[in-house]
Amino acid sequence: MEKPRKITSAAKAIALAVIVVLVLTPFLVVIATSLASPKEVIDNGGWVLWPEKPTLAAYRQIFSGSVVSHALWVSVGVTLVGTAASVACTVMLAYALARPKVFGGKPVLLLVLFTFLFPPGMIPTYLMVKNLGLLDNYLALIAPMLISVFNLVVLRGFFQSIPEELFEAARLDGVGNFRILLSVVLPLSKAALAVVALFYAVGYWNSWFQASIYMNDDHWPLQQVLRTYVLSGAQLGNSNGAGDSAMSAPQTIQMAVLVVATVPILLVYPFLQKYFAKGVLTGAIKS
Known part of the structure; x- marks a missing residue:
């Protein structure tokens, strides 16, 4: 060149x-x-x-009360549990749909892709959550978005790119499908799994709309608390009329909450950066 x-x-x-x-x-x-x-x-x-x-007066003020602290723990718990559950369900479904001659594989794949083209509306989803008794339940923040079709397609394409000879060799050793998934497929799929886990984690962490519909304000995650505070300008934390609470301006409180809501998820990127480009390209090209 x-x-x-x-x-x-x-x-x-x-x-x-x-x-x-x-x-x-x-x-x-x-x-x-x-x-x-x-x-x-x-x-x-x-x-x-x-x-x-x-x-650090603004940070001391927002953590002096229970609103931001509780919302932070809610976001952390929902993100960790939701990401683990979503990755596990997506991996199992993607592996089943990636294997040839699976009974009912094509109809199930068509149904999954149909939900991607025609997603359910807000009212049917709300009625389903209500009928399942999940209103004001943290499962309502996880169950409706448990499996992402995009992430499923990426993982399925990655699993299909694994040479068939590895599966045949494992079967000759008497290994079942579940053991093949754990011992053969997952170790070769670290890049794709890291990307999918990152997509799920960012989605759960940044989610606020579901909380505004399904949850009471005392169970809100951090993003919904941030949105409500920024829009309404209401004070957070305990205001004692003296000390840090009296010293903080509304803009400093807003920016402090924004930093608390943004920094944790940003800290995840450096650990997954080396897998990001490789995982996205490999899964997307095959699919």
């Missing part, structure tokens, strides 16, 4: 730098505003790019 000219490399570097600045600036503003004092927020019109005297 021809070596790029210096002016081309410089233009690419400048464009990349501009994009990085545009992407990182909102994050820096959110973090800086959450650490700023009320006087700095007022003097800067509600936003701070670099606080002169950083303070």
Whole structure:
């Protein structure tokens, strides 16, 4: 390949730098505003790019009460349990649909794809959750979105790309289908599993609409608490009229809740980054 000219490399570097600045600036503003004092927020019109005297007063205030703390634990629990259950169910269904000559495989696959093209509406889903007795139950945040058709198709395509000779060799050793899944398929599917788990985790963590329909406000996850607070501007935490609660401005509280709701899921990406591109491309190309 021809070596790029210096002016081309410089233009690419400048464009990349501009994009990085545009992407990182909102994050820096959110973090800086959450650490700023009320006087700095007022003097800067509600936003701070670099606080002169950083303070954790806003974070102490939101965690001094039970609203954000409880909502955080709800989000963590729903994300962990929901992701584990979704990955397990998706893996088993995708493996069954990926194997040739499975009884009822094609009709089931067509039914699954039909739900992808024609998803159920809000009213039928609500009536189903209500009839199952799951209103104000944490299972209502998991069961309706237990299996994603997109993730199912990605895993099915990845399983189909595994050489058939491995399955035949395992059968010659007297291994059953479940043992083949655990000992042969899953060890070869770490990249795809990591991507699917990440998709599920992000979906559960960012979900708020289901909570607004199925749950009472004392069982809300963090994203619904964040949405309600940002829209209504209501104070969170215990307000004692003194100390940190009296010092915090509404903008700092909003940005602090936003940071708490965003940072945990961002910390997952570095551990799965090496699997992300490989898993998505491998599963998508085959399917």
